[in-house]
Amino acid sequence: MNARAIGALIRNDLRLYRSDRRAVIVGVLIPICIAAFFGYVFGGGGRSQETGKLPVAVVDEDQSVVSKAIIGDLSSDKMLSVTPLARDAAREQVRKGTQNAAAVFPKGFSEQSVRALFTGNDKPRIELFVDPSQNMSARLVEGLLAQYSMQEISKEAFSGMTGRQTVDDALAKLQTEPATASRTELVSILQAVQRLRKVQDAATTPDAASTRVGLTIPYEVTSTAMTARNDVPYNGYAHSFAGMTVQFILFAGIDAGVALLLLRQRGLWQRIRAAPLGKGEFMLARMLSTALISAFQLAVIYAVAVGVFGVRIQGSAVGFVGVAVAFCLLNASFGLMLATLGRSAPTTRGIAIMVMLLLVMLGGAWVPSFVFPQWLQAASKYTPTRWAVDGLDAMTWRGLPFDQSLLPILVLCGAAAVCLLVAIWRFRWEE
Numbered sequence: 001m002n003a004r005a006i007g008a009l010i011r012n013d014l015r016l017y018r019s020d021r022r023a024v025i026v027g028v029l030i031p032i033c034i035a036a037f038f039g040y041v042f043g044g045g046g047r048s049q050e051t052g053k054l055p056v057a058v059v060d061e062d063q064s065v066v067s068k069a070i071i072g073d074l075s076s077d078k079m080l081s082v083t084p085l086a087r088d089a090a091r092e093q094v095r096k097g098t099q100n101a102a103a104v105f106p107k108g109f110s111e112q113s114v115r116a117l118f119t120g121n122d123k124p125r126i127e128l129f130v131d132p133s134q135n136m137s138a139r140l141v142e143g144l145l146a147q148y149s150m151q152e153i154s155k156e157a158f159s160g161m162t163g164r165q166t167v168d169d170a171l172a173k174l175q176t177e178p179a180t181a182s183r184t185e186l187v188s189i190l191q192a193v194q195r196l197r198k199v200q201d202a203a204t205t206p207d208a209a210s211t212r213v214g215l216t217i218p219y220e221v222t223s224t225a226m227t228a229r230n231d232v233p234y235n236g237y238a239h240s241f242a243g244m245t246v247q248f249i250l251f252a253g254i255d256a257g258v259a260l261l262l263l264r265q266r267g268l269w270q271r272i273r274a275a276p277l278g279k280g281e282f283m284l285a286r287m288l289s290t291a292l293i294s295a296f297q298l299a300v301i302y303a304v305a306v307g308v309f310g311v312r313i314q315g316s317a318v319g320f321v322g323v324a325v326a327f328c329l330l331n332a333s334f335g336l337m338l339a340t341l342g343r344s345a346p347t348t349r350g351i352a353i354m355v356m357l358l359l360v361m362l363g364g365a366w367v368p369s370f371v372f373p374q375w376l377q378a379a380s381k382y383t384p385t386r387w388a389v390d391g392l393d394a395m396t397w398r399g400l401p402f403d404q405s406l407l408p409i410l411v412l413c414g415a416a417a418v419c420l421l422v423a424i425w426r427f428r429w430e431e
Contacts, residue, residue, distance in 0.1 A: 228399020243365025
């Protein structure tokens with residue numbers, strides 16, 4: 001192996017990279033800016049900040065105590081921004097995207113829902129207009145509707161006027177039915193409700209008399225963010241910098257591959273072939289120079305992440321370096337492979353960008369993988385970008401030990417070796 005010739009090619013590639021200062025600055029500034037934006041949107045440095053609210057419309061055609069109470073509960077929820085509207089206006093605003101969803105309480109909702117609570121028959125139907133591009137928002141609204149509706153309907157059933165009449169009517173009807181075990185138990189339940197009502201009616205204090213008893217969720221949830229340690233808050237910038245670093249370093253790999261094709265188009269290929277080195281040595285030199293450039297970009301980006309945005313390597317520093325180096329090698333060999341598979345620089349660039357964006361998306365750099373279909377979630381585990389992002393996350397905010405970096409490093413190095421072998425095999429050394 002001609003190490004001297006390989007070193008000369010590497011130095012030449014680095015010199016050409018440094019000569020375009022604007023490209024150097026853009027190559028690190030853009031990923032820093034985009035990572036900072038996504039990091040701020042998804043939690044920033046763990047500081048408390050007011051989150052955005054989902055715009056939701058409500059249509060109250062019932063105008064009952066129950067429907068008004070449910071709407072009041074929805075309006076007080078910190079995740080929603082509720083706007084009362086008429087049916088046609090609500091439908092139109094959802095269609096235009098002004099509201100994410102709209103809930104319509106039909107006329108007779110209160111009476112029907114209280115009766116259905118005891119009988120299970122003739123359940124009223126709440127219409128929900130949804131924006132199909134905001135399906136997750138619609139599911140959230142459905143869940144909150146179920147919570148608050150059960151709470152207010154049960155209050156009315158046990159303490160309200162509609163509930164009183166419903167219980168009396170149900171007991172009167174049960175007296176005419178044949179005696180069964182289930183009928184006896186149901187009668188006992190309804191009689192207990194009547195006794196509760198009498199206790200409330202006999203209350204002497206205004207507060208006791210006005211107390212309405214209803215069913216609520218019988219537990220509370222305490223969320224604990226599982227980061228490196230209990231005293232370390234989650235830093236949203238750590239994940240966003242991992243994703244954007246992977247994405248924009250892949251751009252550098254694509255540029256290196258396209259540059260290989262441009263050598264042929266510009267008539268410089270004869271000079272390179274005159275150098276005392278073979279095909280494999282030439283490809284190795286190109287791979288190493290691109291890996292060094294990628295390592296420089298990654299180091300600058302993470303230096304800003306650490307110095308400005310408080311990102312910390314909470315896990316193994318050696319593991320972080322290992323994942324970073326393995327990814328830089330993968331990036332270099334991946335760009336060369338794409339170049340050897342392409343026919344021309346413009347075509348190769350377009351195909352490479354499309355492939356790169358798909359890999360980055362599947363790697364979880366843009367959106368969390370749980371929004372993918374099940375088969376796509378499984379497929380994402382076979383993409384090297386997923387291992388790169390997960391490896392960087394593991395060594396930063398997750399705070400995992402060195403052994404947890406070994407599998408990402410092996411996967412990335414293995415993928416780099418495959419890409420390099422394909423590039424050497426497909427590369428046309430002769431004109």
